[in-house]
Amino acid sequence: MASEHEGRTQPETDSTAEDSGIHWDSIIRNTALIIVLLVLLWLAFNVRLPSADSLQQMIASWGWAAWLVFIGTYALVALTPIPVTVMAVTGGLLFGTLEGSILSMIGVFIGCWGAYWIARGLGKQATARLLGSHYRTAERHLNQAGFQAVVMLRLLPGFPYWPVNYGSGAFGVSQRDFLLASALAIIPGQVSLVAIGSFISNPNVANGVVVGIGWAVVLVMTWWAYRRWTIVKDQSPKPAND
Template structure:
């Protein structure tokens, strides 16, 4: 993954548009495949989501981006399960303890919050969830719930850049408002779940 970051050039949105358009009817599948691979690595997924809006518009771009990023997240989870906790800890480096502490005891809520928060990459959440024992069903449900508004907000930005209509502008505003509201609600549930888990683990007073 480190080698990929420093040696693989991810095309700009304009370059991606030219390359993917050349596949004709298969452009949808190519885009989903590229997005899934990017989501498996530490490469930020933002450029792919924005490119989805430039290429396919807000509605179709959001659908394809959500499918692609969920496939990549799901693959990262199972890859971490296969690699084992020790190896994933080395991959996460100094962030391993932080990721584990965030996910411990409030897996569903933590995944939702970490997915929604702008600036937090997906890959530590993917690998941390797989390595630190987050239940697969909880991880997948949390990912689906939180990925959709986040991806729509980014795809809508790309669509607005390509075509600055009131519809695309409204989509951007509504998507980001949804992300903010869900982040606040999920953060509160996360803190509550983590506190309840801590209290349940504390020894009873004698």
């Protein structure tokens, strides 16, 4: 009788342990979601970046470490819904067009990559809640063609960086496509914004030309990316009719 009782107890114990493991995994995931949601919502509604001039003074006060502070700050901003425009302009004010563009691209790239992996960890359902009104747009485009869609959304005027970052992680865009598309697409926009800051700090023809060329390249690349995405979408298999 004792052995029969032990035989019945062991599977029940294993089942309880498995249930407990699944339960804790769910708790950790939901807790992470709540924390990320609260932080991002709080930042979006309560935090406003200082003006470019104020940021310039604050970052410059770090002396030789100013470039490290700038990259770190930019990466943190890129993780949130806060627009990155002010950071790029500040890069131009502080470091000029060339150095400011390089540092800006490093900072925004790190932040975008971090957001991608946060979304991968949270999963599709959790990230859908995080994206809110941007969810449908990200789902519609990023479920079609990873590389082309990331490039197009990165270059799309008025569409923020952060839904692309989190949407790419949630909807299965490969890390390779995400990184290559992001590296390609952020260059013209970042350079043109940094050049604006550099032009404000040191108005000259060279900086004005960089601004003009930068935005011209943005428009051309947006058109190219949209055309490529349309071709891939048209070539994708259509669902069978019932």
